[in-house]
Amino acid sequence: MSTPASPQIPDAEGALVALAERMRAAVAHDAAFVGIYSGGAWLAERLAAMIPGDHPVGYIDVSYYRDDYAKSGLKGGAKRTELPFDVEGATIVLVDDVLYTGRSVRAAVNELFDFGRPDRIELAVLVDRGGRELPVQADYVGARLVVARELSVVLSKDPGGTLSLAVEPLAGN
């Protein structure tokens, strides 16, 4: 589905190794990894296995905290947010596949605070594609990529668990 105009798409597994490398030295040994569904959830699990320390893994679905509900409504398929650790006082690394406008991260941070007051929240992303609409930046980035607004960057996982990135026309437009 990649279009001729699309730039060089980074290899997802390679970007994951680079991301883990950057996190290894800096992340607290007991930091919880919280993945934003669905791509971020896969990455949080992989990172917890790659980075030394004791990292509880949680999952967050930001559907109820999104800022486009009034415009787009509630689309099906929301998943249960699961945070199997005490958010109060925790160090949390929020994990997402693609950082773009920053709106999902805003929603995720809001949602985390409804579970308690974390000591610290950091952000790790596989791909930073620029285009921010909010004052949000990542602490750890696997790869950077510049793509046109009408394209979306999609992470997928094959049955064997291997991750891959693709650039696709924006769904619904």
Next chain:
Amino acid sequence: MRNPQLNANGELTHLLTLEGLPADVIRQILDTAEPFASIAEREVKKVPLLRGKAVFNLFFENSTRTRTTFEIAAKRLSADVINLNIGASSTSKGETLLDTVDNLVAMNADMFVVRHSQSGAPHLIAAHLNAHKRTHVHVVNAGDGRHAHPTQGLLDLYTIRHYKREFHGLTVAIVGDVLHSRVARSLIHGLTTLGTPEVRVIGPRTLLPTRVEALGVRVFSDMREGLAGCDVVVMLRLQSERMKGALLPSAGEYFKHYGLTQDKLAAARPDVIVMHPGPMNRGVEIDSAVADGERSVILPQVTFGIAVRMAVMSIIAGN
């Protein structure tokens, strides 16, 4: 004519009845309810989906329990809830239903949760709003006359799916006063739409609608025969006013034949679940040993009811 519950894109904008509602819309509601069930476990027991929306509970007929669960559901979605006890105000001054609605729309209502003793009242309000292009205002039927109680039907479906996973192999019995029960009607429509192979109604002929078979159910007047092999038993509330008329001899007589006891329940499957929409008449339609027994899921039904009502409100308000 288009189904008045759906917008031009086939999305749910009012919830009036489960009759004629497509299976994928019902499944969407049940799927949406699932993650809402866990919100009560959070430090902050709400999500901001309906922040700034005004939900009006319009109860023309009393029901503390249903009104409370709608109120909790709306508040967990961060909506502002306004409870109107209409019976005691406007109508007694002669205002019509639609004038009341128009006044509340002028106060910027976003959603009406309507309970009315007249069948069709929520439908009338929804049609009125649609006709006046007030498509941003949504209606949920919280029980109208003998017609429908769709959120109760949905929470019953949610409960059955929670314990039995799917509907395809199930035998479900609905027991008691089906004639006067909007709960039974909504549940029957939901069960058949989702492909339940056998839905039974059990009760004295005087409390079953004539031609109830047309709804796609099997009819039994003997309790043990009807309960044989059932996966799910739904007991209906026997309203005390039924005993005053000629429909039934006495509560004791009713209990003897149709009251659910451990003994009668033994005819069902060993893993049967027992449901009741509440409020229960212990010793009339259900024995305490069953109501409080290990097969009873009556209290989980109440908890699931909040999640299901959150799902309904958040879906229609977004469409």
